[in-house]
Amino acid sequence: MLSFVVRRLAVAIPTLLILVVLSFILMYAAPGGPFNSERPLPPEVLANIEAKYGLDQPFWKQILNYVVSVVTQFDFGPSFQYKDRSVNDIIAQGFPVTLTYGFWSFVVAVTVGVSLGIAAAIKQNTWIDYFAVGISIGAQVLPNFVMAPILLLIFTLWLGWLPGGGWNGGQWQFLIMPVIALSTSYMASIARITRSSMLEVLNTNFIRTAQAKGLPMRRVIWKHAMKPTILPVLSYLGPAFVGMITGSVIIDVFFSTGGIGQFFVNSAFNRDYSVIMGITILVGALTIMFNLVVDILYAWIDPKIRY
Amino acid sequence: MFPNRAAVEGVADQMQLAEVKGRSLWADARTRFFRNRAAVVSLLMLACVAAFALFGGAFAQYEPDFVDFSLIGSNAYLGVPSIETGHYFGTDSNGRDLFARTVQGTGISLMVGVVGALVAVIVGTLYGATAGYYGGRVDGIMMRIVDVLMSIPFMFVLILMLVIFGRSIFMLFLGIGLISWLDMARIARGQTLTIKNKEFVEVAVATGVRPSKIILRHIVPNLLGIVIVYATLLVPNMIIFESFISFLGLGVQEPATSLGALINEGSRTMQFGFMWQISFPLFFFVVTIFAFFFVGDGLRDALDPKDR
Numbered sequence: 001m002l003s004f005v006v007r008r009l010a011v012a013i014p015t016l017l018i019l020v021v022l023s024f025i026l027m028y029a030a031p032g033g034p035f036n037s038e039r040p041l042p043p044e045v046l047a048n049i050e051a052k053y054g055l056d057q058p059f060w061k062q063i064l065n066y067v068v069s070v071v072t073q074f075d076f077g078p079s080f081q082y083k084d085r086s087v088n089d090i091i092a093q094g095f096p097v098t099l100t101y102g103f104w105s106f107v108v109a110v111t112v113g114v115s116l117g118i119a120a121a122i123k124q125n126t127w128i129d130y131f132a133v134g135i136s137i138g139a140q141v142l143p144n145f146v147m148a149p150i151l152l153l154i155f156t157l158w159l160g161w162l163p164g165g166g167w168n169g170g171q172w173q174f175l176i177m178p179v180i181a182l183s184t185s186y187m188a189s190i191a192r193i194t195r196s197s198m199l200e201v202l203n204t205n206f207i208r209t210a211q212a213k214g215l216p217m218r219r220v221i222w223k224h225a226m227k228p229t230i231l232p233v234l235s236y237l238g239p240a241f242v243g244m245i246t247g248s249v250i251i252d253v254f255f256s257t258g259g260i261g262q263f264f265v266n267s268a269f270n271r272d273y274s275v276i277m278g279i280t281i282l283v284g285a286l287t288i289m290f291n292l293v294v295d296i297l298y299a300w301i302d303p304k305i306r307y
Numbered sequence: 308m309f310p311n312r313a314a315v316e317g318v319a320d321q322m323q324l325a326e327v328k329g330r331s332l333w334a335d336a337r338t339r340f341f342r343n344r345a346a347v348v349s350l351l352m353l354a355c356v357a358a359f360a361l362f363g364g365a366f367a368q369y370e371p372d373f374v375d376f377s378l379i380g381s382n383a384y385l386g387v388p389s390i391e392t393g394h395y396f397g398t399d400s401n402g403r404d405l406f407a408r409t410v411q412g413t414g415i416s417l418m419v420g421v422v423g424a425l426v427a428v429i430v431g432t433l434y435g436a437t438a439g440y441y442g443g444r445v446d447g448i449m450m451r452i453v454d455v456l457m458s459i460p461f462m463f464v465l466i467l468m469l470v471i472f473g474r475s476i477f478m479l480f481l482g483i484g485l486i487s488w489l490d491m492a493r494i495a496r497g498q499t500l501t502i503k504n505k506e507f508v509e510v511a512v513a514t515g516v517r518p519s520k521i522i523l524r525h526i527v528p529n530l531l532g533i534v535i536v537y538a539t540l541l542v543p544n545m546i547i548f549e550s551f552i553s554f555l556g557l558g559v560q561e562p563a564t565s566l567g568a569l570i571n572e573g574s575r576t577m578q579f580g581f582m583w584q585i586s587f588p589l590f591f592f593v594v595t596i597f598a599f600f601f602v603g604d605g606l607r608d609a610l611d612p613k614d615r
Contacts, residue, residue: 015455022459026467141596143547145554145567146589149574246462249555264463265555268470276470280463288458 001299008295012288019284020070024063027273076278080271087278090263095282097167098248098259101175105183105244113187114233117194122221124199132191139188144247147181148254165256178251186240193236198229227301234298238291245283336532339609346605349598356595360414369394369404371411372562388583397583399569400576405587408564413591415476415559416546416566419483420599423545424538426484431491432534436526438492439499440518446496453492461486462551469557476559479552483545494537498530532610539603543596550592566592 057065069075076087120132142150155177156164168174201207202225210220248261256262260279267275341347369375375398388397388405396405438449465482472478502508503526511521550567552558559565566588573585 011451011454012458015458018455019459022464023467026464026471029471137597137600140600141543141593143551145551145574146570146592149577149585153577242460246460250551253555264466268466268555268557271470273471276463276467280460280467283460283463284458287460291458 004299005296008292012292015288016281016285017067017071020067020281021063023277023280024066027277028059028062070281076281077274079267079275080273082272087274090275091260091278091282094258094260094263097257098245098252098261101178101182101251101257101259102241102244102248104175104179105186106241108179109183109186109190109240109244110233110237112183113190114194114230116187116191117233118198118221118229120191120195121198121202122217129195132195136188136191136195139184140192143185144181145250145254147184148177148250151177151181152254165254167257174255174257178255178257181254182244182247182251186243189240190233190236193233194229197232198225201225201228204228231298231302234294234301238287238294241290242283242287245286332532336606336609340605343605343608345601346608349601349605352594352598353602356413356591356598357417359591360410360417363410363413364407366395367404367407367410369407371403371407371564373403373407375402375404388587396587397581399572399584400581403562405569405584408569409566409587409591412564412566412569412588413595415563416549416592417595419479419549419565420542420546422480423483423487423548424541426480427487427491427541428534428538430484431488432495432527432530433522434488435492435495435497436499436522436530439496440503440522440526442500442503450493450496453489457489462548465552466555466557469552474557474560476563479549479558483548486548487541487545491534491537491541494533495530498533499526502526502529536603536607536610539599539606543599543603546592546596546599566595 066077069077074088076091078086079090082090116132116135120129123129152164155162162173162177166174207220207225210224211217215223248259249264250261251257252259252262253265260282263275264279266272267279364371375394388395394404394406396409399405399408434449434453438446461482465486468482469478508521508525511525516524546566549558549565550570553565553567554571556568556571558568569588570585570592573581573588577585
């Protein structure tokens with residue numbers, strides 16, 4: 001187990017480094033910069049600015065400085081667009097918001113998805129099954145950028161039940177629509193995976209043995225079928241989590257929640273490279289960490305699995 | 308014992324006949340696929356959508372980038388969908404014909420999906436088959452590279468690329484191509500591992516066929532079943548992906564458009580009651596994605612070895 005964790009870490013760390021270097025090279029290769037305005041700056045001013053941001057140094061030195069400061073101090077440098085703020089400030093402001101609705105979406109997607117999938121599998125070919133399959137197909141073709149305007153139309157414009165946007169410290173009324181919009185398609189995928197996995201498990205010999213011994217169905221499902229059913233779901237959770245963080249971009253645009261997604265889009269249009277890089281690296285680090293946790297959980301639940 | 312001897316002999320004849328004809332794996336899968344009603348209907352719908360994208364332009368009364376200035380300011384009642392004005396789907400908020408734009412958008416979205424899937428099929432299959440066939444250290448290194456690339460949030464990298472190198476359809480294809488083959492490589496490798504120990508591969512090795520030829524002639528064709536299934540499931544994902552990017556305003560460049568960009572525009576005006584501006588692109592988007600999912604599911608059922 002320990003050697004497995006060590007080996008996974010040994011992949012995770014270079015991955016993160018590659019991501020940092022890759023995004024830096026992309027940024028360096030960018031034609032035109034944040035300081036190329038329509039009215040060209042006097043050369044001495046430009047030189048001053050470049051010196052301030054360390055842009056006058058040779059490439060290898062810049063990249064080394066960047067990597068070192070990111071790795072040792074988690075310092076992503078200053079923002080190019082907001083002159084008085086650092087990338088860290090921006091992340092500190094937006095990230096808690098993203099994490100809050102991301103967390104709730106994750107909880108909703110997993111609990112609803114797994115229970116729907118199990119219910120569908122146990123009651124296969126009944127109306128519950130058709131209902132669950134119908135929902136999961138419907139939700140899969142409606143990605144969050146389609147869900148969000150539809151929700152807004154129904155709940156804010158027609159019914160007037162929920163506020164159309166804003167965050168307000170994360171009050172529940174402001175959370176409902178972002179969480180629904182973000183979680184539905186993942187919920188649907190989780191329900192599908194759970195259903196097919198459960199059906200497969202229920203057809204195996206050890207379940208038949210348990211049933212033949214006269215165990216009540218409830219016990220068979222919880223004690224015996226649950227663990228193998230959940231494994232494929234677990235491996236889906238890594239990408240799902242990433243998708244939810246990425247989906248933050250859409251949620252912030254629609255519901256003006258003020259998460260990192262909003263800053264990401266704004267910086268993308270304003271060529272605020274340091275902010276884009278900072279957020280990309282942050283999301284990358286989270287992705288890698290989350291996949292690591294999932295893999296370790298996987299190996300812990302099923303000792304037969306060794307990578 | 309045999310009350311109806313003729314009938315029994317008839318069955319025997321049929322069985323012989325079936326044996327003589329022989330049923331290939333593909334023919335078998337084909338009959339199974341065509342028995343799946345949802346999949347067949349979806350296939351027809353896909354054909355309709357593709358026809359709409361290819362030939363719909365011929366029925367459009369306006370060019371997709373033609374701005375009808377007579378409508379400016381009165382879009383709400385003059386831009387509504389109607390046969391008489393020739394704006395079958397109404398106009399968008401800039402007074403352009405939505406029918407022509409939907410045709411164009413559907414075409415671009417389909418193309419993105421198919422190109423992404425093609426890259427995945429070609430690169431992913433070859434990569435995976437090579438890794439699986441050689442095994443050992445080559446496999447280890449090749450699959451670690453895939454692992455590393457997989458843990459990078461490519462959505463963000465693609466946005467970074469589009470911002471830095473400018474929006475272009477080439478960049479979009481490049482970015483989607485970069486992402487799409489990773490899963491395929493894993494799947495192809497897994498399948499290759501089971502195929503490479505089969506007798507026909509061993510025979511090929513024993514008779515001295517070169518590894519590259521074994522991979523191309525013997526392994527890849529046997530991977531095709533699962534690869535095709537996966538590719539059909541990949542197409543809708545690619546379309547959704549591109550729509551997401553276009554939705555952010557980073558995808559295809561105006562005046563060209565895609566379904567995602569159209570949905571984006573429509574979603575901005577629906578609060579003013581211009582429902583047609585979102586509903587027509589959304590309809591084609593949903594139908595296309597739905598159909599691809601069902602065709603993929605149908606193919607999976609038809610080609611799944613467990614069902615045989």
